[in-house]
Amino acid sequence: MTASIIDGKAFAAALRERIATQVASFHEAAGRAPGLAVVLVGEDPASAVYVRSKHKATVAAGMGSFEHKLSADVSQDELLALIDTLNADDRIDGILVQLPLPDHIDERAVTTRIDPDKDVDGFHPVNAGRLATGLYGFVPCTPLGCLMLLKDQLGDLAGLDAVVIGRSNIVGKPMAALLTKESCTVTLAHSKTKDLSSVVRRADIVVAAVGRAEMIKGDWIKPGATVIDVGINREAAPVEGSNGRLVGDVDFAGAMQVAGAVTPVPGGVGPMTIAVLLRNTLVSAHRRARVPYDKDAL
Numbered sequence: 068m069t070a071s072i073i074d075g076k077a078f079a080a081a082l083r084e085r086i087a088t089q090v091a092s093f094h095e096a097a098g099r100a101p102g103l104a105v106v107l108v109g110e111d112p113a114s115a116v117y118v119r120s121k122h123k124a125t126v127a128a129g130m131g132s133f134e135h136k137l138s139a140d141v142s143q144d145e146l147l148a149l150i151d152t153l154n155a156d157d158r159i160d161g162i163l164v165q166l167p168l169p170d171h172i173d174e175r176a177v178t179t180r181i182d183p184d185k186d187v188d189g190f191h192p193v194n195a196g197r198l199a200t201g202l203y204g205f206v207p208c209t210p211l212g213c214l215m216l217l218k219d220q221l222g223d224l225a226g227l228d229a230v231v232i233g234r235s236n237i238v239g240k241p242m243a244a245l246l247t248k249e250s251c252t253v254t255l256a257h258s259k260t261k262d263l264s265s266v267v268r269r270a271d272i273v274v275a276a277v278g279r280a281e282m283i284k285g286d287w288i289k290p291g292a293t294v295i296d297v298g299i300n301r302e303a304a305p306v307e308g309s310n311g312r313l314v315g316d317v318d319f320a321g322a323m324q325v326a327g328a329v330t331p332v333p334g335g336v337g338p339m340t341i342a343v344l345l346r347n348t349l350v351s352a353h354r355r356a357r358v359p360y361d362k363d364a365l
Contacts, residue, residue, distance in 0.1 A: 285321015
């Protein structure tokens with residue numbers, strides 16, 4: 068048995084096309100484009116690459132992109148003042164402050180300063196509470212993208228046994244909440260779970276987000292299970308000066324021999340994150356302008 072590969076890149080591209088269509092309709096109805104503000108503090112190379120990718124995708128979808136690049140020594144008060152300005156700006160439907168921030172800035176103070184109704188990253192405690200209690204709110208982009216891939220692959224998830232490995236506020240906890248909302252039986256496991264392999268073996272759905280290269284072995288996977296690998300880990304370079312290959316949290320080759328379907332790394336979950344960010348921004352724009360939209364398309 069060889070598993071099918073879940074093509075997150077293709078799914079994300081199709082989602083972005085649907086978003087662009089609805090952006091055009093929104094622009095016609097509201098007289099403006101949806102707006103996304105991205106704040107980058109400092110010169111972290113990975114963050115800078117990610118911000119450039121977000122800008123390119125935002126513009127390609129027909130949205131307004133508002134970039135704010137601040138020096139690494141900017142004060143916390145200055146950053147919070149910028150967020151206050153963006154909260155009050157009617158052109159802005161989504162605000163994202165790129166993490167990590169410099170050590171002298173309190174990330175929690177920054178994320179909680181963003182208006183929850185513009186918090187398209189879904190990190191604000193209000194949105195976390197809304198998700199936990201079944202109310203409308205923004206969900207972090209990566210777990211929502213994972214859920215989209217799962218529903219596209221499996222359809223109705225009700226009654227399935229799901230294991231989420233990793234308990235971060237960004238992926239693990241919201242992923243578990245989303246699967247619970249879909250009527251799965253959910254186990255939230257992590258690196259300290261006793262006999263983790265046995266926990267994983269009973270799961271119809273495995274979402275690996277623990278941040279350890281190839282930690283989840285192929286023989287841990289239940290035959291026919293659907294495996295979503297959120298991990299992105301770079302192995303040591305085989306030759307000095309070269310880049311090591313990217314691997315996920317799952318032993319991909321081993322899982323392919325057992326699972327029903329697996330996301331690759333790269334090309335699986337990664338492309339979904341920016342696509343869902345655009346989706347959240349578009350939804351925010353419609354809600355703020357009280358313009359109806361096609362929920363099924365998003």
